[in-house]
Amino acid sequence: MDPLVTRATDPERSRRFAFVPGGGAPFPVARTEGAWLIAPDGRRVLDAAGGAIVSNVGHGRHEVAQAMARALERIDYVVPPFATEERVALVERLLDRWLPPGLTRVMLTSGGSESVDAALRLARQHHVAAGRGGRWKVIGRDLSYHGATLAALAVGGHTKRRAGLEPLLLELPKAPACYCMRCPLGLALPGCGIACVDAVEAAIVREGPESVAAVIAEPVVGSTAGALVPPDAYWPRLAEICRRHGVLLIADEVMTGFGRTGRRFAVEHWGVVPDILVGGKGLTGGYAPMGGVFATDAVLAPLAARGEDVMFYTYGAHPAACAASLAVLDILEREALVERAAARGKQLSARLTAALADHPNVAEVRGLGLLLGVELVRDRATREPFPSEAQLTRKAVGAGLGLGVFFYPGGCGAARDVLVLGPPFTVGDEEIELIADVLPRAIDAAVGRAG
Numbered sequence: 001m002d003p004l005v006t007r008a009t010d011p012e013r014s015r016r017f018a019f020v021p022g023g024g025a026p027f028p029v030a031r032t033e034g035a036w037l038i039a040p041d042g043r044r045v046l047d048a049a050g051g052a053i054v055s056n057v058g059h060g061r062h063e064v065a066q067a068m069a070r071a072l073e074r075i076d077y078v079v080p081p082f083a084t085e086e087r088v089a090l091v092e093r094l095l096d097r098w099l100p101p102g103l104t105r106v107m108l109t110s111g112g113s114e115s116v117d118a119a120l121r122l123a124r125q126h127h128v129a130a131g132r133g134g135r136w137k138v139i140g141r142d143l144s145y146h147g148a149t150l151a152a153l154a155v156g157g158h159t160k161r162r163a164g165l166e167p168l169l170l171e172l173p174k175a176p177a178c179y180c181m182r183c184p185l186g187l188a189l190p191g192c193g194i195a196c197v198d199a200v201e202a203a204i205v206r207e208g209p210e211s212v213a214a215v216i217a218e219p220v221v222g223s224t225a226g227a228l229v230p231p232d233a234y235w236p237r238l239a240e241i242c243r244r245h246g247v248l249l250i251a252d253e254v255m256t257g258f259g260r261t262g263r264r265f266a267v268e269h270w271g272v273v274p275d276i277l278v279g280g281k282g283l284t285g286g287y288a289p290m291g292g293v294f295a296t297d298a299v300l301a302p303l304a305a306r307g308e309d310v311m312f313y314t315y316g317a318h319p320a321a322c323a324a325s326l327a328v329l330d331i332l333e334r335e336a337l338v339e340r341a342a343a344r345g346k347q348l349s350a351r352l353t354a355a356l357a358d359h360p361n362v363a364e365v366r367g368l369g370l371l372l373g374v375e376l377v378r379d380r381a382t383r384e385p386f387p388s389e390a391q392l393t394r395k396a397v398g399a400g401l402g403l404g405v406f407f408y409p410g411g412c413g414a415a416r417d418v419l420v421l422g423p424p425f426t427v428g429d430e431e432i433e434l435i436a437d438v439l440p441r442a443i444d445a446a447v448g449r450a451g
C-alpha cells in the first residue's frame, strides 16, 4: 500500500485531525471509487450519502482529476475577475445548457455558504443601488440550512447549528417550512390551501414590504429535516408573492442543484425561475470546492448602472475548480445522469418504502429524485420522537458504517432524527439493494442501543 496513505490513516494519527479532541478517531478513508469509500484496511463502505450529498458523478473519475491538473499546469491563480479559458468556458456552458432561462449572470465562489452570503449581499446591493435603501430584511424559514457563515446562519433556521451563536446573528423573520407530516400550523393537505406559503406573505406584510429585500428558501429542505418536498403549488405561489411585494426570491439549490432531484434544478419541477439561484456541491460533484450565484439581468442592472460590483472571494472561480466543474458537467451530460437520478431516485424510494413499510421506528420515507430522507421516531403510530439524549441518528449512522453503508446524519427540532440519502447518480441495482438491506438493520441496532 502507498506509505503516505497508510501513515495518514493510522488511527492514532487520524485522531489528531479532529479539531475538538475526545470525539474518537474519524472514519479513515484511503481511497474512493464509484459509490464506495475504501478504508486503509481494504474495508469497503457504500457512500449512500454521496459525502454530504455532494458526489453526483461518482468517485474516482480520472478525467476530472486530469482536467484539473491540465488547468493548473497553465494557470495556478489569477484574481477572480480576470478571464481564463476555463472560467469563460464554464460560464458559457452554464448559460447554454444548465441554468434556467433568465438567469444570465454568474458569480463563482468557493462553496455553498460563501455563495449564500454573496447572494444576500447581492440582494441588499440591488435594492440600495435601485434607491430602495430601506429594504434589508431577508425572510427565511424555520427548518432550513443555508450555510455556516454568520449571515447564512442568520437567515437559516437550523437551531442546533445556531445554538449559542445567537447574539452574533442578525434577528430576521422566519416563516414555517412545509413540513406536512407535522404541520407547524396544525393543518393538513389539501384542505390547508398551503397556508404555510401564505405565512411567508404574512411575514412580509408584518415586517412592512418596504423593509424586505428577499426571501430565501431551499426548494426541497435538505438535511435539516430530511428532504421535505413542498406541495406542487408552493413555489409558483411563493414566486408570485415575492413579485407582488417587490421582494427578491432566492432559491438555495446548494444541495438540490445540478440534477440531484431528477431535474437540473429543483425549481424546474414547478416551472419557477427565481431572481437569484445559489448552487454548490453538485457543481463540481465534490472534486473541487466551488459554489455559484446565478441571477437575472434585472437583479444586476441597478449595480451596473452605478458601476458597482459584488466583492469577490479570493479563491472564487479557481481555475482548477472551473476545470473540474466542466469535466463533471461533461459526464452528467454524456451519461444522461440527471435523467438517471430521476429514475434511480424512484427505484431507491420504492425499495426503501417497501423495506421500511412496517418498521416500528420509521415515520416517513420522503424526498425527490436522489435526495431522500428517512425520519426515525420512537413510535410509528404516534410519531413521538426519541428524546434528543438518545442520539438516535448518530447511533444509526454509526451502525450503518459498521454494516458497510454511510448514511448522512440530519434532523433538527421536531424532525430531530433523520437519515439523509443522496448516493451518486451512478448508483446501481446491487448497491440499491444493499442500502435497502442495511438501513432497517442499522435502525434496529441504533434503537437497541438507545434502549
Ligand SMILES: Cc1ncc(COP(=O)(O)O)c(C=O)c1O
Pocket: 052, 111, 112, 113, 114, 116, 145, 146, 147, 148, 218, 222, 223, 252, 253, 254, 255, 280, 281
Ligand atoms: C441548502 C444548503 N445551503 C448551503 C449549504 C452550505 O454549503 P457549504 O457547506 O458548501 O458551505 C448547504 C450545505 O449543506 C446546504 O445544504
